[in-house]
Amino acid sequence: MPADGFDAVVVGSGPNGLSGALTLAAAGRRVLLVEGARRFGGGLRTEELTLPGYAHDVCASVLAIAVASPAFRDLDLKVEFAHPPIPAAHPLDDGPAVLVHRDPARTAAGLGRDGVAWLETVGAAARAGLPLVDTLLAPLGVPRAPVAAARFGASALLPATVFARTVFRTPRARALLAGMAAHSMLDLRAPISAGYGLMLASLAHLAGWPVARGGSQTFADAMVARLRELGGETVSGRWVRDLGELPPARTTLLDVTPRQFLRMAGPRLPAGYRERLTRFRYGPGVFKLDWALSGPVPWRDPAVAGAGTVHLGGTLAEITHSEAEVTAGRHPRRPYVLVVQPCAADPTRAPRGGHTLWAYCHVPNGSGVDMTEAVEAQIERYAPGFRDLVLARSARGPADLERHNPNLVGGDIGGGLASLWQFAARPVLSPRPWRTPLPGVYLCSSSTPPGAGAHGMGGREAARLALRES
Numbered sequence: 001m002p003a004d005g006f007d008a009v010v011v012g013s014g015p016n017g018l019s020g021a022l023t024l025a026a027a028g029r030r031v032l033l034v035e036g037a038r039r040f041g042g043g044l045r046t047e048e049l050t051l052p053g054y055a056h057d058v059c060a061s062v063l064a065i066a067v068a069s070p071a072f073r074d075l076d077l078k079v080e081f082a083h084p085p086i087p088a089a090h091p092l093d094d095g096p097a098v099l100v101h102r103d104p105a106r107t108a109a110g111l112g113r114d115g116v117a118w119l120e121t122v123g124a125a126a127r128a129g130l131p132l133v134d135t136l137l138a139p140l141g142v143p144r145a146p147v148a149a150a151r152f153g154a155s156a157l158l159p160a161t162v163f164a165r166t167v168f169r170t171p172r173a174r175a176l177l178a179g180m181a182a183h184s185m186l187d188l189r190a191p192i193s194a195g196y197g198l199m200l201a202s203l204a205h206l207a208g209w210p211v212a213r214g215g216s217q218t219f220a221d222a223m224v225a226r227l228r229e230l231g232g233e234t235v236s237g238r239w240v241r242d243l244g245e246l247p248p249a250r251t252t253l254l255d256v257t258p259r260q261f262l263r264m265a266g267p268r269l270p271a272g273y274r275e276r277l278t279r280f281r282y283g284p285g286v287f288k289l290d291w292a293l294s295g296p297v298p299w300r301d302p303a304v305a306g307a308g309t310v311h312l313g314g315t316l317a318e319i320t321h322s323e324a325e326v327t328a329g330r331h332p333r334r335p336y337v338l339v340v341q342p343c344a345a346d347p348t349r350a351p352r353g354g355h356t357l358w359a360y361c362h363v364p365n366g367s368g369v370d371m372t373e374a375v376e377a378q379i380e381r382y383a384p385g386f387r388d389l390v391l392a393r394s395a396r397g398p399a400d401l402e403r404h405n406p407n408l409v410g411g412d413i414g415g416g417l418a419s420l421w422q423f424a425a426r427p428v429l430s431p432r433p434w435r436t437p438l439p440g441v442y443l444c445s446s447s448t449p450p451g452a453g454a455h456g457m458g459g460r461e462a463a464r465l466a467l468r469e470s
Helices: 015-026 064-068 104-109 112-137 146-156 160-167 171-184 193-206 217-229 258-268 271-278 302-306 316-327 372-382 398-404 420-424 457-469
Strands: 008-011 031-034 086-092 095-100 233-235 251-254 285-293 307-312 337-340 355-363 390-396 441-443
Touching (some): 031 217, 095 171, 146 193, 160 171, 171 307, 258 271, 285 372, 285 398
Parallel strands (some): 008 031, 086 307, 251 441
Antiparallel strands (some): 086 095, 337 355
16 A cells, blocks of 8 residues: 555545545545455446356446436546436236336326326426435535425425325325335335435436446446546555554545444544444345346336336335334345346346346345345246246345445445434434544545435545545
């Protein structure tokens, strides 16, 4: 590792670490980026997990929040984002799948008598545009769209179950909202769970749900290349276990969760702050499967083949039960399953004729239960014959995911529970939660505002704060 001469050191090269490093470098600071893994990217890595020639995104894959984020959208990186014909689909047992199109009106048409309600809620958030996105992704800043944010917040604070049953009248619309809200990894009866669903659904209309052509790794590689163009230096394959291992610099950004920071800082932290960090709660984990397939998934409703993302779990009641079971520390028999079909947008992910597919379900944090059968049964429920196409599979539970990326504590891909309290206190209650008691040291991971997602805003906000204070 280079010894000295740096204005800033950034530890961790996930979306937030990369965003923070680029913000500092663009301001003229000499930056060193340190990554423990062999390849840069954190949650943006792409690997051949099954067979040669089949490229699988290890974590983040659908990059809607990245293309909409103010941290990334003006960087003009050499990355091609590929959009599937349909952003998302929600198959049902008793009829055609519910489809979310880029066009809100077309989506509403498929919701029948709930179409107007969709346009008045999700459609309104999409119409509020990027100013609302910017406001929601910088919740401690000056709002760019205060009126739209207030309207959005009135619904967003509700439990998804309450919102769905109050606003929508049909099982189809309620199921669709549940599938969106379940991305939060919360019990859908919990406050704020509706907000996650509303934001994700509105992004499907506003920005689409694209993937990076060639894999999410290309997005990370483009940011690393830009950092080097700005004079930054990079080191990979070097895990930082103690802050004393880093070269001296007036600013240090840490793209790590509270657990790693507690270990790295050791006794340097004041007892009070240390106690507050130990109270930070992690959310459920995920059990993730990647498949190499000999052909496209044989969905019962052929329209689902064009969807980049597919939510499996049935009705609002079924998904609510599944997520409540996980929250209670149990493994649902029929889990909510989030499926991504990268080849719907990017056929380069697999050899000619082949397809890649990945899916995960939520499990209690740190679970050691193999959910392969339960996940594949849910896919077979809506795509009979799916298993006949499987050439190879890769299964990773919470422990495997954490070994691959220590930020995924217990398999939690969100950097901490996304509850209402931890939306405000992330990781501690403070008007500047990125700042730590150690001079010049800032946290910038998804354990800081605005939370989970490949948006890079934690890094940007931490870096901007550091620039103001140094």
